[in-house]
Amino acid sequence: MLTTLAVENYRSLRDLVLPLARLTVVTGANGSGKSSLYRALRLLADTARNGAVAGLAREGGLPSTLWAGPEVHGRAVREGRSPVQGTRRTKPVGLRLGFAGDEFGYALDLGLPVPGESAFNLDPEFKREAVWHGPVLRPAALLADRAGPVVRTREPGGGWAEDPHRIGLTDSMLSEYADPRACPELLVVRERIRSWRFYDHFRTDADAPARQPRIGTRTPVLDHDGGDLAAALRTIQEFGDATALATAIDDAFPGAELSVHNTDGRFELRFHQHGLLRPLSAAELSDGTLRYLLWVAALLSPRPPELLVLNEPETSLHPELLPALAALVATAAKEAQIVVVSHAQPLVRALEQISGEVASLELEKEFGATVLAGQGRLDRPAWHWPKR
Structure with missing residues (x-):
């Protein structure tokens, strides 16, 4: 089961780290970032099939999906004494997605290529990828590590394989280097992500x-x-x-x-x-x-599946059907982890009454960025991104 989902610089999801349960319901007002969270999960799933670059292209390319605000909001902006304005960038441009559970974690960092003569200079490249054991990324827990075109895998004795593997900068190591002999854990993570299932507006x-x-x-x-x-x-x-x-x-x-x-x-x-x-x-x-x-x-x-994600399942349903839908979702949650993105409060309340394990997450906007309502810095799940 996934316990943590992390997104950075994807549309309004400037810096979001969410706790996940067996059954998670994501709510919020229109424009709060629910649809962006759903699409971020789909993009993460596309990576296991080497479809992240194509998925971003369908959304207008990496530049159009990146966070549109400044890198930081100064104190004057937060207090309303100054308008929002651009600042000098201190970090490289990148879109980061990741998840973790009790067994494995995975994270990717997509960035723009070094300018050159190619006509494909807007194709995002994988700057870093990592698969690790356990819920939090630590150097000792790394199982597979990718920097640029080079993939390193951990050997059974604890050291790194002597001959690193090289893959294309626009290819994911999940799809290009899931070798059951060199790193069986990488294959396990890939197949689990490939089993994720998404349903949206039948x-x-x-x-x-x-x-x-x-x-x-x-x-x-x-x-x-x-x-x-x-x-x-x-x-x-x-x-x-x-x-x-x-x-x-x-x-x-x-x-x-x-x-x-x-x-x-x-x-x-x-x-x-x-x-x-x-x-x-x-x-x-x-x-x-x-x-x-x-x-x-x-x-x-x-x-x-390992994970089932439903986007606004209440659409076109009469309110009297929502308790039956909630019971159906609760039944399915016994066999699969489920994330429901919804703005129907009757459905949310019905799920909370039926299932004692439901986690309700309310998204809201703060200076244009999506945040989890009531979540302070100390309330966030532990999370570390692989550094470039």
Whole structure:
């Protein structure tokens, strides 16, 4: 389980270190940085697939994602006696992301390349990467250390391997040097990050993939577009927790039942509701009902991930469905660590009532930077970045 998440210089996340629990709910007003935190987690996950550079390019490149404020706010600015203005930079430009748990920690530092003749001078480069044992980075706990193109790995005896490995400056050591013989821990960290799962704003319009019949195959993991919804629900019924599935449906729609109709291999959803003479197909369901069924399929996956991140799952749901959604999230948290980003206070309160292990984190803005409400310097989890 991850216990700490750290972000530095990503959009409004100037210097954020958050404690994580088995079930963490992140709330805050509009513009407080919730979406930036969600995207930072996705960017961190992209690193394990060597997609960090491409992920930043989709957001406009590294310069457009960096913290837009000054390096420090002087006392006069904080007291309102002076306008915000630029200062002389004392640290190199960089975007830093990292996490830690009881077993392993990982951190990366992305920066701009040295100016040259290349047309790709805006491609960010990995300046530092580190994987360590335990919750806090210490020199003695380092397992793999990357500086520029050079990767060093720790040998079983405690020393460093004699022949360091060289990789491209835009490549992550997680994807390019996960050798089970040289450093099996690096491979473990990579595969754990690759198992992370993200769901964000399922489509429920008339042409949504979830409303269309589709050839069904065993589907332990719901696709991000929800197009394999019927197959995913049938997989839960046959190979997963069918009782939890029935409970989740009954909690939201008392007396309703769910079935999957198979016509020559094409799966189609059938929703049996009390008082109706025939079941409804996915094409006939309301946006809120369909979205709830999508969350059921995502959260009751027979193959739970290491980390499941949900972005505003309450979207398009009637307030009466939020207690059922909270119960569903709490059930899923027994098998996977979950982070929920939400601005729906009824959902947050329902989660706090159902689960005794939920950690509620409220984000707010302070001089344009996202901070954790009520967190002082001494309240932050212990965290150290690898130095360039």
